[in-house]
Amino acid sequence: MARAAGVVVVGASIAGLTVVEELRSKGFGGPITLLESEDTAGYSRPLLSKGVLAGEGDPSTALLPAPEDLGVDVLRGTSARGLDLDRNLVELDGDALPFDKLVVATGARALTLHDLGANDDCVPEVVLRTMDDAVRLRDLLGSARTVLVVGGGVLGMEVASAASSKGLAVTVVDRGAPMARTGGAFLSRMVSACARERGVQLVSAPEGARLVERDSRPAVVAGGHLLEADVVVTAVGCRPNVEWLARTGLSLSPGVVVDNRCRVREHIAAAGDVVSVEGSRRQPHWSTALDQARVAADVLLYGDDASPYINRPYFWTDQFGLSVKFAGRPTSDDPELVDGSQDTLSGLWRWTDAGHPHAAVAINRRIPIARLLHTAGHS
Template identity: 45%
Template sequence: MTALRHVAIVGGSQAGVTAANTLRTAGFDGRITLYSAEERPPYSRPPLSKDILLGRGDAASADFHVEEGVELRLGVRATGLDARARRLRLSTGEEAGYDGLVIATGARARSLARTPEDATDELRLRTMDDALDLRERLKGSGSVAVAGGGPLGMEIASVCRDLGRDVTVVDFLPPMRRQVGGYLAELITEAARDTGVRFVQTAGPAHVAGHAVVSGGHRVAADVVVTAAGELPNVEWLAGSGLIHADGLFVDHRLWAAPGVVAAGDVVLLPTPAGPVRTPLWTNALDQGKAAATTLLTSKSAPAYQARPYFWTEQFGLSIKVCGTIPGDAPPVVVTGDRAERALVLQWLSGGVPVAAATVNHRMPVAGLRRLATADSTLSPSRRGNQ
């Protein structure tokens, strides 16, 4: 086994920075080099669609803390990997060796532009530069079309309404249904409509053409067009390595991708009984960054990574937190609260066993919400609130 003296981390993401910090706090005193394609120091992405877009924070307010002794190579991308020789090829033309490698290259925003000319009118929100650019564009706008009704698209729509812009959300599926199921999706849609958001549900996927979102017979024009239609994993640089799939990077239950190589974050395809799954959640990136570093340090004695799904969003006056996996459109048990007041604690059962829980505008520690989402949680009928 190769002695661990130098760990290279590719990606200045939440997962990459967490892996670096975990190595240091766990006592690793060797060399750590973190390569990031962006010129900016690594930063947190959740604020981009909230405080940064609203103008309540500057770029530095989102910066990560990076432990002492981590060498940051900003503006340097990995362009290739020879896993057998343990060598990285870099955008500078250099080759860099390593003893252990963490791949945390994340994902990029998917484009819906049909032509390069259309792409100039399409805005996306994945990086700090994207957020600052969109913030500037919104200053001189009156209307916004958002292509995509997932969490990012709806958070952008919410901020745009807070800024007084006319907003239309375009998607071929009901907003948020894929992420939080029918009950919460309907609650969110109602709250959005109450603020004046217009929804256009199309018969199929849309594309951007100039200052408009187009799908079938629908054409939604606006001063600003924003695409929030998912992301693509950044794995192209691994072509020829034998490690990748079109949907991400294969790993095992300890996050090994190859000898000496672990991976974490949005790029990871985790093994499940139903096949490899990529789950791009902020908390997964955090947990996997820690687990990947632990695997490198302890090798075969590392515990298997256990996913703990947790998701939160703030939009249209709703603060929503979810633990577990909501079973589609299955109705929840209302543990406490009132739907009309949009302040709730919810629990979903499958076969009589708790599998997910959520809060809406209700304070509860994450640990408590996790317990409510597990089989250890039981509810007496008297605790069940109004449906």
């Protein structure tokens, strides 16, 4: 493959696309090649569960701007198979792509119960990660009466909410309380109450859930009970796509480990769901991918003069009549009400420690992200 070396970005989701946009906006005029394993145009993953699945928008509404408009060579349906660090080559099927600088933005894929050793019979699992997943699940919900979701995190509860809004009988199984790991006990109680009001059954299974097959259909064993439904959805997290880097000697656990400027090596950066900053827990959120991508582009252009990455945990979700915007990391205690009313489920709450804020949540309240982050002590 006769291509000029330049910047190669592996992965064309929001992290990879933002790197490309940042490089061009800051004057980089050299060649950029963007690799994407999927054949489709890039799309916004949050909109899959927040709009496409619920039927509120056509899949085309989730598409991202075309990077070709920025003079980028886009190779769709092309997967990186390996990385030769000595020769600066991204290895493809039977070919190789040279680079001067590289961005790893290969994201993550859905974690399954089989991955967790809880599906020994390899029953096919329904997940929600890609556009194809969203369209398939939307179609399945259209012909179902009952739905069972394994996993009570943000994605699992959004799936449950979408199914409930279609009039389906919904059950959610989780090791703990829904949304507790992400939003703490306060948000978990609020979401759980709203879910139950809409007829959703919440099943606690501290020992976990196991996927089995009954009468040629998937079912779940949890808490000693067999739970059956027309559609069973696995929503238990994601795992980083790092296998193509296995022979590089790079640190890949719990994701591609980068420094505080999203740098893997002097000429290699990484951003998005695949990244672990200085070995800490991955933060697979949209806002994190954007922030890391901007830093990754800067470090390729400016090296040590680039500003370091600042972790500002933030996510948003719409479920069961609640519009939630969350910043920071909550503790187990209840937050203080800053503005609004808990009785009307509309307000702004803040968690503090010794008078210092460290998390905030806005529920059914329009609020700029900057104000939410400031309230959470992350401005």
